[in-house]
Amino acid sequence: MTALKEYARLESGGIWRESPDKAAREVIVSFGDATLVVSDGSGSALTHWSLPAVTRLNAGTRPALFAPDTDADETLEIEDPLMIDAIEKVRKTIARTRPRPRKLRHLSTVLIIGTLAAAGVFWFPGALREQTLSAVPQSKRAEIGATVLGHIQFLTGPSCRGPQGRQALAQLHRRLLGRDADGQIIVAPTGFGDAVGLPGGIIVLDKSIPESTDDPAITAGYVLAAHTTRTINDPLAPILETAGLRGTFTLFTTGELAPEVLKTYAQSLVDGALPPRDPVALVQSFDAARLSTTPFATHLASHGAPMPYLIANDPVTGDDVAPIMGDGAWVSLQGICDT
Template identity: 45%
Template sequence: MTALTKYARLEASGLWRASPQDQRREVVISVGEATLTISDMRDKPITHWSLAAIRRANPGQRPAIFHPDGDTGETLELDASEAQMIDAIEKLRRAVERTRPRPGRLRWAGMLLSLALVAALALFWLPGALISHTVSVVPQVKRAEIGDALMVRIERMTGPACSDPAGTRALRDLRARLGTGPISMVPGIIGTSLHLPGGRIVMDRALVEDYEEPDVVAGFALAAHTMARQSDPLRDLLEVTGTWSGFRLLTTGRLEGDTLDRYAEHLLTGTRAQPAMSGLLDVFATASVRSTPYAYARDITGETVLPLIEGDPMSGKEPAELLSDADWLRLQGICGG
């Protein structure tokens, strides 16, 4: 998005509060890849707002007051002196709005489709057909919004995503090297890695702290990225949360908060499928990443991952560097040690 690139390094100060009962705090606001980051005066992130879900409480007035979609109690106030940031947020909101499907059209399409199927089949709406249709029509911006909402709920259980600046830069470099979606590192309890709607990958800090080389975390990132292509994360969500969730998303463009809460808990506690090893070897070969370290991290005995060890595409070769030694040390410290 051209508008996002233009404002990628823009920062401003403002006043933020989590609820009407809380006292306003002075904060620093910066524009990220898909979010507006709100940090305290020590540059420690407090919260992230999805650019696709920012609403303005007082259009055309200064100071400008913004809030997340659906939560008017949490507010961000920007003084008139921060005109550049205000204009940037407004421009990004308009840019996102242009890519958003018209809710009315989506609602009517869902209603007409449901009536047509009921009339044709004279049966209750088939769950599989509903989920498949919903997955096919939900746009990327809505998937990213759902992924951001899930990330907020995951952070409530794992703790906030690690945000050491040097480690974050190293993580961005690794992501660029691998060609995956955004990667977030959390303090713990997820075990390995998760993939969310919208392309976000969530990883456990142990993947960088418990191993001596970046090949392991790179392997889990590639595995999550591959799994997301083999099994649509939005379809996984709807199959777990039920047909009604798919119907609600199709007709209103929204998922209820308790639905997202239940799925976030499922992601952290449920059994996770693994991508097919044959396809995974192709991914490792394309990315020039060794599969053996990842395989032994999955199974220290190597018995259940033998194809990944014997078929390592980089065996006997010198793969391109994932990270410099200095950046690897920085990444290992992304959660503060």
């Protein structure tokens, strides 16, 4: 979800302060997919703010002062009238797409009464979870995914944004998922040594994967595996497990999740609590992408996570393997965190 198409390339200067006790820094502010990107003068991202969560601290006053959420220590001061108006317009646009709490409360009350009467309290948590998963719109999923990404970056450091590396990531995204696929691949500078799919089409890839291998097929395998896992297992489901029954009920009735839920979930991902991979589904995805499973499976085995099914059932071999990217793009991707 790009914020609004007319603002996709909009940039402005700003003054960013990480916390009240840190020195203010001159930064560049731009729009990303569902995020507000704060970068230093060299173009390296310092932080990503979830656009739906951005808060105006001094309504009606300029320069405008923004924060990533109501409880954050970070602040961003912007003087550019066009950028201020753009942020305000995006925030209002996103707010209009959110589910209306009053309507959701009414629907959820009917659901709860009917569910309890029909099957009792022991069946209710599972029913509420499934109903919530089916009711959360894509705009809300993008907001949740961007917020989780922000928490991941707080733990791992800002995502790597070398310009040529980002072009290579976009090329890899198109190669594996198709030109019309939503979302993007984000490279984290440290973390969990893997790749994971978030709601809203975001795939977070640990930089150690492209940096530590010479074969782009391995990196492609991790990205495609993360995409496949989120396709067959709703990436919002483990977040609801973290939220518990009360948090799920709150999301269903109000369209909101407690900030602590998303922070806790992000911590679990960085700690390595990733969803399991389905080898049968992986073979099907690799076949559709014309990508061999053997390099990825061999790399997994060397790191103590063997998946022999992928090697025994490699769907694409020899000349059937489609090129992944050129040498120049691969080198740029490997060095995305160096610029």
